[in-house]
Amino acid sequence: MRILLVEDDYQLGESLKSALSSENYAVDLERDGANVLPLLRAGDYDLMVLDLGLPNVSGDEILKKIRAADDPLPVLVLTARNTTEDMIEGLDLGADDYLTKPFDIDELFARLRSLHRRSSGRARPVLISGDVELEPKTQVVTKAGENVTLTAKELSVLEALMTNAGRFVSKSRLEEGMYTWGDEIESNTVEVYISRLRKYFGSGFIETLRSVGYRVKKG
Amino acid sequence: MRILLVEDDYQLGESLKSALSSENYAVDLERDGANVLPLLRAGDYDLMVLDLGLPNVSGDEILKKIRAADDPLPVLVLTARNTTEDMIEGLDLGADDYLTKPFDIDELFARLRSLHRRSSGRARPVLISGDVELEPKTQVVTKAGENVTLTAKELSVLEALMTNAGRFVSKSRLEEGMYTWGDEIESNTVEVYISRLRKYFGSGFIETLRSVGYRVKKG
DNA sequence: TCTAAAATTCAGTTTCGCTTAAGTTGCTTT
DNA sequence: AAAGCAACTTAAGCGAAACTGAATTTTAGA
Numbered sequence: 001m002r003i004l005l006v007e008d009d010y011q012l013g014e015s016l017k018s019a020l021s022s023e024n025y026a027v028d029l030e031r032d033g034a035n036v037l038p039l040l041r042a043g044d045y046d047l048m049v050l051d052l053g054l055p056n057v058s059g060d061e062i063l064k065k066i067r068a069a070d071d072p073l074p075v076l077v078l079t080a081r082n083t084t085e086d087m088i089e090g091l092d093l094g095a096d097d098y099l100t101k102p103f104d105i106d107e108l109f110a111r112l113r114s115l116h117r118r119s120s121g122r123a124r125p126v127l128i129s130g131d132v133e134l135e136p137k138t139q140v141v142t143k144a145g146e147n148v149t150l151t152a153k154e155l156s157v158l159e160a161l162m163t164n165a166g167r168f169v170s171k172s173r174l175e176e177g178m179y180t181w182g183d184e185i186e187s188n189t190v191e192v193y194i195s196r197l198r199k200y201f202g203s204g205f206i207e208t209l210r211s212v213g214y215r216v217k218k219g
Numbered sequence: 220m221r222i223l224l225v226e227d228d229y230q231l232g233e234s235l236k237s238a239l240s241s242e243n244y245a246v247d248l249e250r251d252g253a254n255v256l257p258l259l260r261a262g263d264y265d266l267m268v269l270d271l272g273l274p275n276v277s278g279d280e281i282l283k284k285i286r287a288a289d290d291p292l293p294v295l296v297l298t299a300r301n302t303t304e305d306m307i308e309g310l311d312l313g314a315d316d317y318l319t320k321p322f323d324i325d326e327l328f329a330r331l332r333s334l335h336r337r338s339s340g341r342a343r344p345v346l347i348s349g350d351v352e353l354e355p356k357t358q359v360v361t362k363a364g365e366n367v368t369l370t371a372k373e374l375s376v377l378e379a380l381m382t383n384a385g386r387f388v389s390k391s392r393l394e395e396g397m398y399t400w401g402d403e404i405e406s407n408t409v410e411v412y413i414s415r416l417r418k419y420f421g422s423g424f425i426e427t428l429r430s431v432g433y434r435v436k437k438g
Numbered sequence: 439t440c441t442a443a444a445a446t447t448c449a450g451t452t453t454c455g456c457t458t459a460a461g462t463t464g465c466t467t468t
Numbered sequence: 469a470a471a472g473c474a475a476c477t478t479a480a481g482c483g484a485a486a487c488t489g490a491a492t493t494t495t496a497g498a
Contacts, residue, residue, distance in 0.1 A: 407475085407476085410474090410475060410476065410477090411476090411477080411478095413475085413476085414475090414476060414477060414478090417476090418477095427474095427475070427476095429473095429474065429475075430473090430474070430475095
């Protein structure tokens with residue numbers, strides 16, 4: 001799950017980033033509003049968290065442009081303002097949700113989960129492939145009803161595969177879900193995790209297509 | 220997937236080329252800006268990566284001309300400049316994306332994927348020929364509803380045929396989709412893959428026209 | 439700070455897709 | 469009808485890609 005976090009305050013930005021990372025999001029932190037649109041164009045983000053109080057380009061501007069371009073990216077807006085008027089204005093601009101500082105970090109998490117659920121095809125709380133089930137919200141995984149405990153990265157790979165059940169997911173795509181850009185990794189980490197997942201779920205669970213990617217079967 | 224890589228720096232050019240090749244792109248590397256337009260005219264490229272700091276003809280010029288000619292080719296610009304102004308100027312000239320040196324190779328990959336998805340996502344839902352369907356984005360192929368798993372090169376040939384359904388596609392055209400120019404291979408590889416595809420989809424699926432090429436029927 | 443678990447790297451092994459090559463089939467032309 | 473050429477098919481070797489167990493490094497929690 002990739003998030004673009006746009007926040008100019010250094011302190012807040014870094015701490016939000018690490019909090020989100022520990023919730024298992026892949027986070028890119030951007031401080032300069034002017035870079036946001038190019039980043040979005042390139043980035044394949046699932047969500048954006050946008051501070052409205054930016055220098056250079058205002059958050060409002062960014063939002064307007066995104067929506068003008070018909071980009072359906074879910075956006076959660078952060079702001080210091082807190083009057084009802086401001087809030088309504090923000091939502092009218094195309095924000096999907098709104099949070100006023102100071103806020104509770106867990107509330108942010110909850111809202112992000114909800115946003116994501118809403119955007120990624122509504123009522124599908126549980127991912128299923130064969131006898132393996134994954135509940136994204138609680139990150140609980142079961143095989144044939146039995147609980148399986150996975151580590152964060154194992155989950156990240158599994159989730160990427162299962163949300164794309166039936167389709168091949170490339171190695172680099174899987175890496176994207178695990179890492180923030182610039183974490184340059186020159187290794188076979190993905191392969192290792194694929195190997196681990198097969199140990200948990202059986203060797204037939206994940207199919208390999210050489211030099212294309214991996215997939216799990218649908219349903 | 221064919222990419223035209225325009226980069227005058229020898230070192231960088233070569234290493235980018237090999238990196239892109241290993242990501243399964245067919246890459247042509249051009250060092251001289253003056254050759255770019257003729258190449259584009261001939262080349263059938265899906266993407267272009269353009270360094271702005273070229274000798275002879277400047278990258279800006281090239282971009283301008285391409286857009287003036289209404290060529291919708293997705294272009295990613297590379298440059299050493301990195302001020303916001305330059306970036307915006309680049310985008311205004313018609314670049315679809317922008318990356319400043321030094322950059323992370325994985326970021327480049329991500330951006331290219333995204334570029335391609337955007338440009339091809341526009342008008343290429345599913346390719347259909349008879350009871351065979353191919354979803355280019357996900358690389359999923361079905362015959363009469365049944366899933367068929369193809370290898371990377373098999374897919375490459377099939378995709379080329381199906382995007383040109385109803386028309387004959389020459390052998391060398393099919394090779395282009397699989398290889399980088401200069402790899403000029405004197406062999407019957409294409410024939411081998413045609414043979415394989417017929418095994419999967421029936422001998423009537425692909426029609427041969429001697430010394431012209433192959434085609435699948437439209438719709 | 440220390441320790442255990444997780445993440446990552448490394449290296450040896452295995453697998454499988456690509457290519458080649460050689461023999462066969464089947465058009466086409468004289 | 470025969471020759472010549474293009475396409476078809478099959479099978480095998482090679483090499484790149486993937487797999488996996490274990491060692492090493494990093495991280496997070498006590």
